[in-house]
Amino acid sequence: MLHRQNITRSLATLIVLLVILGGIYALWLRYQVEPVTRDGKVRADMVPIAADVGGLVTEVKVADNQAVARGDVLFVIDRPRYRLALEEAEANVASQEIALAQASREDRRNHAMTEVIAGEQIEQGRARVDELRAKMGQAIAARNLARFNLERTLVRAPVAGVVSNVSLQPGVYLTAGKPALALVYSKSMRVEGYFEETKLPAIRVGDPASIYLMGVADEIQGHVQSIAGGVEDRERMGADGQLANVNPSFTWVRLAQRIPVRISVDKIPPQVRMIPGQTATVVVHPRTDGRSIHRSLPW
Amino acid sequence: MIEEIHLFGIYMPAALAWGVVSIVLVYLLREPLQRFPIYRLLWHPSLLEVALFVLLWWGLSFLADTFLHSWLAA
DSSP, X not given: OHHHHHHHHHHHHHHHXXXXXHHHHXXXXXXXXXXXXXXXXXXXXXXXXXXXXXXXEEEEOOOTTOEEOTTOEEEEEOHHHHHHHHXXXXXXXXXXXXXXXXXXXXXXXXXXXXXXXXXXXXXXXXXXXXXXXXXXXXXXXXXXXXXXXHHHTEXXXXXXXXXXXXXXXXXXXXXXXXXXXXXXXXXXXXEEEEEETTTGGGOOTTOEEEEEETTOOSOEEEEEEEEOSOOOOXXXXXXXXXXOEEOOXXXXXXXXXXXXXXXXXXXXXXXXXXXXXXXXXXXXOOOOSSOOXXXXXXX | OOOEEEETTEEEEHHHHHHXXXXXXXXXXXXXXXXXXXXXXXXXXXXXHHHHHHHHHHHHXXXXXXXXXXXXXX
């Protein structure tokens, strides 16, 4: 009797142990394997708007966080100065024109009177015309450049988007090439999910994905557009052409690195606003297309 | 899929919340369970509590994902 009870006890204990292991396995699948990450970020490409010509900012035509279309004027740089430069260049062209006309007339006269004028002088006159013609070309190029510069004093939006972090005020002196404000390219808005490398085998390009912004209940629909081509090897330092410099590590604990997965947004609920930099939870729904994933178990 | 839960501005993984809830539930269920003879069937009765905890944890996650989520989205 006692013997029988022992067997029942052992069996029951074994079953309970198996249930525990099964539950742990299910939890592990649910929280460690399924392609879900809370480390997603809304991202968009940013164009730093810089002036092509230097000078004082005379007018700022956009307010902070304003939506702009492609080609809209964002701010204006010292137009009077560049207009004066254009006038100077135009006057230069006119003066060259006059000099060229005079030299041409002389040249024509010289050619008409070859008996009384030395050949050398005729040659010199000819050369002067050619030289002045070349100078004329220079002056025209300088005028076109001045016109171009004047056009560039109107700094325009290269893409449609939202200007951000605008603190530019009239009177600020901008040197050419120095970024003055940031333009967020709205069309490039996407979500980058940083998935642990252990979750990556389940993700394929084209898989549908759900995105939940922090604190927003509505689901944003998207799909996996691409997976990063590479990430930095953090264990290794040193430039190319040098010997490898690998960090000495004490690897009891190794952490899965994160690989950026680019999710393109297909449908945004009307009341949801996406702002680059926002935190998002990304859930990828692997398609059932008969793929086989050979994933290692916890060991 | 509910992936995170926020309380007073702190965002934590949903797993943590369901885990805490299941610990509390198991603690509450302990006493009524001890009246059943099943405890006499096991070498280590506390194993049953561990099993219960794991199952509740997984079950709560599953239920929250399937029901709570669609209810929130509706």
